Amino acid sequence: MTPASPPLPPPGAHGGDGPRVAEALGIPESDVLDLSASLNPSAPDVASMVARYASSVRRYPDSRGARDALAGVLAIDAERIVLTNGGAEAIALVAAHQPVGDVQPPDFSLYEKHLASVQAGAPRWRSNPNNPTGLLARADEVAAVWDEAFYPLATGCWTRGDADVIVVGSLTKVFACPGLRVGYVITPTAALAHTLVTRQPEWSVNSIACALLPGLLELADLPKWARAIAAQRAQLVTLLRGHHLAPAPSDANYVLVRQARGLRNHLARRGVVVRDTASFGVADGVRIAVPDNSGLDRLSDALQGWNP
Secondary structure (H helix, E strand, O other), rough: OOOOOOOOOOOOOOOHHEEEEHHHHOHHHHHHHEOOOOOOOOOOOHHHHHHOOOOHHHHHOOOHHHHHHHHHHHOOOOEEEEOOOOOHHHHHHHHHOEEEEEEOOOOOOHHHHHHOOEEEOEEEEOOOOOOOOOOOOOOOOOEEEEEOOOHHHHOOOOOOOOOOOEEEEEHHOOOOOOHHOOEEEEOHHHHHHHHHHHHHHOOOOOOHHHHHHHHHHHHOHHHHHHHHHHHHHHHHHHHOOOOOOEEEOOEEEEOOOEEOOHHHHHOOOOOEEEEOOOOOOOOOOOOOOOOHHHHHHHHHHHHOOOOO
């Protein structure tokens, strides 16, 4: 009798399911290809850089140098920037300041989680490119709060640059290091940035992130990365279509497949993890991060035997 396959863990609300899938399969985490977290496939090796700044944990963080370095690449007054413990804290801070908002699905679930109330006609919260569809907003589309976590990887530019709006972002997407936890808020005024800072816990951004960020920003080549992602995304789309899947058009470092019931489990049992889209309000769908070339080969092997 063939032994039963071990049960797989249910999908997490925000991706990054690789470690739990590895545990269920009884394999090392390094043997899992995690495409449920949409990260930059061309990012530098941040882990090796972190080791150089390990001694910074012996002192309290000072985020001023990191903030000033970010202001330089964004070409924005540093007084209008708030560094945060990842994009999640950026969203929570803005939602606490502006607790009533309008969110039109499909979109990122953290907006509704942190807003006190979601009401039609209230200030609009939007991801750009949309998460999970990957489509960039048109130039004439507006929002009160733009989430540009994936904008640099979709466009090769740091920000759309809208005036008089709030922008939240996530450097850990751009540099493929979600465990480092570095996000930011761009505010229309220095006064609003100061208000948000007063609501943060002390030392919200850790000392390693603060020490590492200036050097990390010097390595950013957004135009090159965006071109590479576009080419790799085209290869991903071709692969998926070859297996009778229909990825939606995307400008981002991920694609959405709306009709993919059972695909997450099929791939997970072969050590490849993709993002379930139920938390976005898209039933039976998956969001698949654009992999590098070796990851594409791994995904191709895992798709063998898939029957829609």
